[in-house]
Amino acid sequence: MSVLFSDDLPADNESLRRRIFQGEIFLLPAGAASLCLCDALLQIASDNILGEKQTVTAGNRQVVAAALRAAPGRSGEEGARAGHAIVKEALLAEPTFDELLLAVLDECGFERQEVLFDPLRMRISYDGGYKEEINRRSNSVHRDTWYANSQSQINFWMPLHDVSAADAFSFYLKNFASAVPNTSEQFDYDLWMKTTGWQSSMILSTFPTADADPRSLGERTSFSARAGQLLLFSASHLHQTNPNDSGLARYSVDFRIVHRADLASGLAAPNVDNLSQGDATRDYRKNSDDV
Numbered sequence: 643m644s645v646l647f648s649d650d651l652p653a654d655n656e657s658l659r660r661r662i663f664q665g666e667i668f669l670l671p672a673g674a675a676s677l678c679l680c681d682a683l684l685q686i687a688s689d690n691i692l693g694e695k696q697t698v699t700a701g702n703r704q705v706v707a708a709a710l711r712a713a714p715g716r717s718g719e720e721g722a723r724a725g726h727a728i729v730k731e732a733l734l735a736e737p738t739f740d741e742l743l744l745a746v747l748d749e750c751g752f753e754r755q756e757v758l759f760d761p762l763r764m765r766i767s768y769d770g771g772y773k774e775e776i777n778r779r780s781n782s783v784h785r786d787t788w789y790a791n792s793q794s795q796i797n798f799w800m801p802l803h804d805v806s807a808a809d810a811f812s813f814y815l816k817n818f819a820s821a822v823p824n825t826s827e828q829f830d831y832d833l834w835m836k837t838t839g840w841q842s843s844m845i846l847s848t849f850p851t852a853d854a855d856p857r858s859l860g861e862r863t864s865f866s867a868r869a870g871q872l873l874l875f876s877a878s879h880l881h882q883t884n885p886n887d888s889g890l891a892r893y894s895v896d897f898r899i900v901h902r903a904d905l906a907s908g909l910a911a912p913n914v915d916n917l918s919q920g921d922a923t924r925d926y927r928k929n930s931d932d933v
């Protein structure tokens with residue numbers, strides 16, 4: 643399946659961005675910086691979810707990831723959720739993690755001082771979690787742009803362990819440049835931040851989602867990936883998490899970026915159906931060297 647995605651990083655960063663805004667998806671090989679980020683995330687997850695004193699290295703990366711994947715079944719989901727909450731706070735608060743993100747951008751050819759970024763978010767998809775009401779929003783069919791994210795936004799996604807196509811998430815590729823009925827007109831960024839915010843676990847009755855039978859949206863395209871590989875795609879792609887019935891939890895990290903030159907010039911993915919209000923980019927971070 644991953645043959646559908648490009649693995650060849652263009653030398654010119656603007657060419658990469660242009661191709662992404664035309665709908666191309668890049669699945670890049672793991673590099674030194676992405677594996678460093680992967681290990682740092684496995685480390686903080688191990689510390690707080692497994693509660694074990696062990697140092698994550700290339701040699702035990704897979705063993706630690708396997709223990710984490712089995713952890714909710716062994717120690718109970720409540721413990722895992724509490725550990726995950728600590729990890730989420732740390733990713734927002736500790737500058738080390740922003741630096742690891744920026745090193746990944748360097749490795750992918752982005753000029754860090756030209757990029758606005760949203761901090762790392764580590765996701766855990768629990769076995770059967772998609773059946774729970776609390777996860778209804780994160781399991782919906784959506785474009786990230788329906789949440790007032792910029793049409794110039796590029797999403798980065800990385801698994802912390804090897805994932806099969808069943809373990810990852812899916813794109814509805816044929817809808818990249820064609821409109822889909824949706825509820826994005828109900829989304830106002832300012833109101834969202836005042837009442838809910840991204841870190842909230844509130845169950846919402848309304849949120850931006852496709853207002854169509856998923857079977858009418860065409861073929862779902864998923865992919866397999868190795869730990870530390872990076873998926874780069876336009877925030878305007880229609881996508882959805884795959885249901886997890888594997889018996890194991892799965893771990894990934896993602897972050898979003900916008901290049902300042904693209905905001906200024908209007909270089910962006912086509913807006914075919916996004917009616918959300920506001921601008922999430924205003925809260926994105928800058929490289930601290932540039933503040």
Ligand SMILES: [Fe+2]
Pocket residue numbers: 784785786881
């Ligand atoms: Fe998304």
